Amino acid sequence: MEMIGFAAMAAVIAFLVLRMPVALSLLLAGGVGTALLGAGDRAWDQVAALLAAPDLAAVPLVVLLGNLAFYAGFATRVHDAAAVLLQDRRGGLAGAAILGCAGFAATCGSSVACAATMSRIAVPEMLRAGYDPRLAxxxxxxGSTLGALLPPSMLxxxxxxxxxxxxxxxxxxxxLPAALSLAGMIAVLSWWVRSDPQAAPPSRAVPMRRGTALRAVWPAxxxxxxxxxxxxxxxxxxxxxxxxxVAVTLAAAVLQHRLTAETLWAALxxxxMQAASILLILIGARLFLTVLDLSALSSLLVRDAGILPHLAAVALLTLACAVLGLLAEPAAILVLALPFALGIGGAHGLDPVWSGILLVKMVEIALILPPLGLNAVVVAAAVRDxxxxxxxxxxxxxxFLDLLVLAALALFPALA
Structure with a gap:
């Protein structure tokens, strides 16, 4: 029985290596696994329960909120306002980029979407100002990794x-973990520009009053x-x-004439399309996780996690997420690592909320790890320079600061 669970996990990883879509990979592995276990009825009962969950409505609402804010031009206003407020500080444009990513994350809930959008806005501006390309x-x-932790994160x-x-x-x-991550980013930025002033030359004044900037930033x-x-x-x-x-964003966009019939249709x-894609991933993930449960693999993971010291189990899972980050996108990493994270939490008597936030932080770190940090690839592809x-x-x-935040979460579960 356990071998079917291992085979399902291996199949998903193989499909992802072959660049098969995440939803299809999970659906194939989960569907075949439940058929081999003779548990099709039970698996689809769990899918039906998932589809009936009241919180499922959060998926289309978050997606719609992000698209409305993007098409209305609200999503990037935090960056614009921060660029004005920080223009007198060395490294102000980089700080504005990080804060802009935080503001964007507060409406879109996706790290990758945040990286793709903010890089086109913030990076060229920093390069024109003479910033070190590494810092830009x-x-x-x-900053875009905050989309994984800040509500309403899709992960x-x-x-x-x-x-x-x-x-x-x-x-x-x-x-609190998101706030610690943001504080760490600002601390590293401050240290960088102090130790290497040439990395962030003084910026030109931005022609906007501070009061105007603050009034413009209200949506996020x-x-x-x-x-x-x-x-x-x-x-x-x-x-x-x-x-x-969603209602507030739509009303504000209409009253300020920021949405036309064409852009509203594009947002809808x-x-x-995005909500349907996420729904398919959820159905596939539910089938896949059911295979792991019925094959007793999940129970095995809980038992093995209890044998390992708490911090050693966290370190091994972090390493596994880093490896998966070379192969898969964030949602796939989350699904594949979910039984392990639950196992660690269950074996050591910790709440599923802690397990989930710890895993999301690991996924966030996987997005920036070399040699193929997904966020780095997205930024480079969007800017091209x-x-x-x-x-x-x-x-x-x-x-280093991100790893410190992860270690703090592992050592002090009350932070989550």
Whole structure:
């Protein structure tokens, strides 16, 4: 029985190596595995339960929120405002890129989408100002990883739906780790520009008043506040908070004439396609994880995780995520590593919220690790003026702080 679980996992990895879509890889491995186990009815019952979960509505809402904010021009306003507010500081444009990525993440929930969009906006501006290309590329690549942790992160939602953990608990649990990650990025940036002033020459003044910049930046903090404030006070569920954010974004975009009929249709079309893709990944993941459960592989992982010391198990899982980062995109890494993360948490009596946030942090680190950090590849492909190796060279300076945050989460589970 256990061999079927191992075979399903090996098949998914092989499919990903062959560049098969994530959803199809999981559906094939999960479908064949449940057929071999003779558990088709039970597997599809679990799929039906997943599709009936109230929190599933968070998926299309987050996707729609991100597309509306993007087409309305709200998603990049934090960067523009930060560039004005930080123009007198050395490294201000890089700081604006990191904060802009945080603001974008607060509306789109995707690290890769954040890297692709913000790199086109922030990196050319830094290069024109004479910034070191390593700093220019790395500041966007590292800042965009915040999309994995900051609510409404899609990875947090996927974990919640696949493990039965409330989405609201994942959003609140990720807040402090995300804040620590952001603080670490700013600390590394400050050290870099102080130790090497030539990496970030003084910037030219931006022709915008500070008050105007602050008024322009309101969408991201307001939406972030609605999500966290509504959940924290208990007045809104995660789905209700996201629905309010969608309504506020749509109303603001229409009132400010930022959406035409054409761009609104584009936002709805893109949202439908992206939500359908994520839904297929969820169904495939549910089938695949059911195979691991029924084959007793998940129980084996819990037992083995209990044998290893807590920190050793975390270190091994981090290494596994780093290897998977060479082969797969974030959602696939999350699904493949999910049983191991749950096993570590279960074996040591820790909450699934902690296990999920720890794993999402590992996925975030995998996005920037050489030799093929996905975020570095996305930034280099979007800008074309900076090779991937140059972006990775800059990311090396940020990696140590990210590993420190991961170690803090492992040592002090209460942080999540």
């Amino acid at each position: 590329g790395a500041s966007v690549a590292i 947090l939602i996927l974990w919640a739906l696949l493990t039965g953990t409330p989405v609201a608990a994942m959003f609140l649990g990720a807040l 903090p307001v939406l972030f506040g609605i999500i966290l404030g509504g959940i924290w006070t208990g007045r809104l569920s995660a789905v209700a908070a996201l629905a309010v954010c 079309r893109d949202s439908a 900076i090779p991937t190796g140059t972006v990775l060279a800059g990311l090396g300076r940020f990696l």
